[in-house]
Amino acid sequence: MKIMRRAGIEAAKLAVVLWFVSVFAFLALRLTPGDPAVLLLGPQAGRPDAAETLARLRTEMGLDQPWPVQYGIWLGDILRGDFGVSSRSGVAVVELVAGAVPPTLFLILGAVLIAVPLSIIFGMAAAYFRNGIVDRAVRLVTTLAIAIPAVWLGLFLIIIFSVTLDILPSGGFTSPFDDFGEFFIQMILPVTTLAIFLGGVLTRFVYAEASDVLRQDYMRTALAMGISTPRRVFVYAMRNAVTPMITIVGVQIGALVGGAVLVEAVFGLGGIGQLLLSSVLNRDYQVVQGAVLLTTIVVLLVGYLADLAYRLVDPRITE
Known part of the structure; x- marks a missing residue:
């Protein structure tokens, strides 16, 4: 109740x-x-x-x-479900937003799928080897990941992998349902750009939570009972340190949407970010209003569901 x-x-x-x-x-x-x-x-x-x-x-x-x-x-x-019609193209706002959603959705989903497991591994490792070389290295890398603007990072990756090495495309978007191979190659650089920022944030969070958990009395008791280090760290400690990530990931979706706007512009993905940017420049009221409202609904809904899921996983926080 x-x-x-x-x-x-x-x-x-x-x-x-x-x-x-x-x-x-x-x-x-x-x-x-x-x-x-x-x-x-x-x-x-x-x-x-x-x-x-x-x-x-x-x-x-x-x-x-x-x-x-x-x-x-x-x-x-x-x-009534009517978000209006674009004053410039005459196309329904819902139709325009629906057409721009796939690039943004795949970009954010890819970043989450990469950043979450890596942040758990590096965050737990840094917490276990606290004040050691692993800890210092992880903290340095995460600081850089959070501090470097997505635009600069995206351009740097394009210069290295598209211009200098010429092994990855610098932009474009192909639906995975049309050509999955082309889609995968095109999404490597933009997903990496966004995942680096998210990974930095989540790794810092896991590190802080795990550092606190590893100092708890029950962890010292587990050590005294002779429970192996992998079981103590990757079962007992990780479970308690990672559970709060459910809410954090939900909250970070909003930040990812903002970051996706810049990443889409750099790599020319044609997602929600580019739709909003062009609509703002053209003063297309209906598109801007509808796109902002629909995006906000999705972001808030994801955060709401993440918070609800966290409360179901750990009912203690409702007390």
């Missing part, structure tokens, strides 16, 4: 957060200089006879209404 009550409270909090995000997404572009109707019309907007056309465009886009009215109409459409 405690878990269900807690889940209900967290769901209510998510609803409030989504409302604030919707307000922010609505106001963000409207507070920036420029007229979307002028951008949409292009060079013809400067002609003397363009005033009537601009007025018609503003009416069609709802820009002639006060902001509260525009927001109310937009939010009502969202609640």
Whole structure:
């Protein structure tokens, strides 16, 4: 019952957060200089006879209404499942976002699948050999992994593996359902770029948790009982040190989405990041609002499910 009550409270909090995000997404572009109707019309907007056309465009886009009215109409459409249509391409926002999801999804999923097991191995090793050469090496590498900007790292990998060695492509995206081999090769560099950052964060977390666990009384008792080192470290200690990672990975998904925007731009993957960037530059209100809101829903939902899973695995935290 405690878990269900807690889940209900967290769901209510998510609803409030989504409302604030919707307000922010609505106001963000409207507070920036420029007229979307002028951008949409292009060079013809400067002609003397363009005033009537601009007025018609503003009416069609709802820009002639006060902001509260525009927001109310937009939010009502969202609640009915209508995220609108792109003012530039005329394509439904949901369709545009759905087409941009696969590159971003595979990028983040690949980074998680690589970073999680490696962070557990290196974090546990550094904690076990605390203050030794392994500990110092892992801490140095993780510090660099967290500190180096994704853009620089991506460009560095392109220079080394695409330009100098010419063994990996510098960009592009092919669906794994069309050509898995090409997809795998194209995703090596972008996934590595994102996984390095995530691995640095998670390794630091596992290291801190494992260092604390290894100092607990029950670990000293296990040593006194003659339990082997591999069993003590990789069964008892690792289980307690790694369990909290469920929540951390869920939280880091949000950071990965932000990092994916930069990585996609560097490697030309054509995912959510590039869709948002081009839509912001073109002042395409409907696409930006819909993409931001849909992405936020997914990120919050993943974090919510991760937190719920952690509470189910370790019910003590609900007490």
